[in-house]
Amino acid sequence: MDYARFSEEFKPIPIRRRSGLLGAATFRLRMVLDLQLLTCFRFLQPRLAAMQGKVLDVGCGEMPFRSLLPRSCSYTGIDVPLADQFGMTESSDIVPFDGIHIPFPDASFDHILCTEVLEHVKYPEALIAEMLRVLRPAGTLVATVPFSARVHHAPHDYHRFTPYRLSDMFSDFPGVEVEERGDDLAVIANKLIVVCMRLMKPSMALMWRLPLVILLSPAIVVSLVVAHLSLWLRLGSPADPLGYGLDAKKAV
Numbered sequence: 001m002d003y004a005r006f007s008e009e010f011k012p013i014p015i016r017r018r019s020g021l022l023g024a025a026t027f028r029l030r031m032v033l034d035l036q037l038l039t040c041f042r043f044l045q046p047r048l049a050a051m052q053g054k055v056l057d058v059g060c061g062e063m064p065f066r067s068l069l070p071r072s073c074s075y076t077g078i079d080v081p082l083a084d085q086f087g088m089t090e091s092s093d094i095v096p097f098d099g100i101h102i103p104f105p106d107a108s109f110d111h112i113l114c115t116e117v118l119e120h121v122k123y124p125e126a127l128i129a130e131m132l133r134v135l136r137p138a139g140t141l142v143a144t145v146p147f148s149a150r151v152h153h154a155p156h157d158y159h160r161f162t163p164y165r166l167s168d169m170f171s172d173f174p175g176v177e178v179e180e181r182g183d184d185l186a187v188i189a190n191k192l193i194v195v196c197m198r199l200m201k202p203s204m205a206l207m208w209r210l211p212l213v214i215l216l217s218p219a220i221v222v223s224l225v226v227a228h229l230s231l232w233l234r235l236g237s238p239a240d241p242l243g244y245g246l247d248a249k250k251a252v
Helices: 020-033 035-049 124-134 163-169 184-199 206-233
Strands: 054-058 074-079 094-096 109-115 135-146 175-181 243-249
Touching: 020 035, 020 206, 035 109, 035 135, 035 175, 035 184, 035 206, 035 243, 054 124, 109 124, 124 135, 124 163, 163 175, 163 243, 184 206
Parallel strands: 054 074, 054 109, 074 094, 109 135
Antiparallel strands: 135 243, 175 243
């Protein structure tokens, strides 16, 4: 197979949440344009705010959602030691692991967070089994995955999951709930923004692409406004979302 045909045309911008007012403002501004991030944030915020005890962030990246946890929580982030390939910054605060085997004993954590990670795992059931192992009885797991998303972090992009597949993969958890993130109107806006970013990629043909970007700009602005209204008023179809959020609880 010619994998070059499926390689991504530009890398995703790493999700970072810097401290201070400027960092918070920058993060909020990004959520206006990045609807995947916005819907992840809205799904995670109330769930992380309610957590107590020891929290494990699996595939933590640059730990953008850590600040949503109460200060009383004990936070541990783990990720594969390939930060450069994923556009991330190396951090000594992150515990390295091989992407499958979590380097902690059984029942070590009260809660597990796993955001936009499972699509990059060749054998997600193996990682899910490990998360179940290190989770304490009655502990909770919160995860997000994309559904309508371009190929990203190639070649480490293996899956897109439906609610039925997610429920099946987490079947060892007695309580699993899957919720849509976004709708078809948000997907349209997201796709137009991605097209614009692709057209603005530096190249010899940029001067010929700019007029097309200018023509698309009004449509992008309108679709973005419609998407935000749709997310607020629930106007779109949840059958074609940006992604899914998942709540699971381990048996007592």
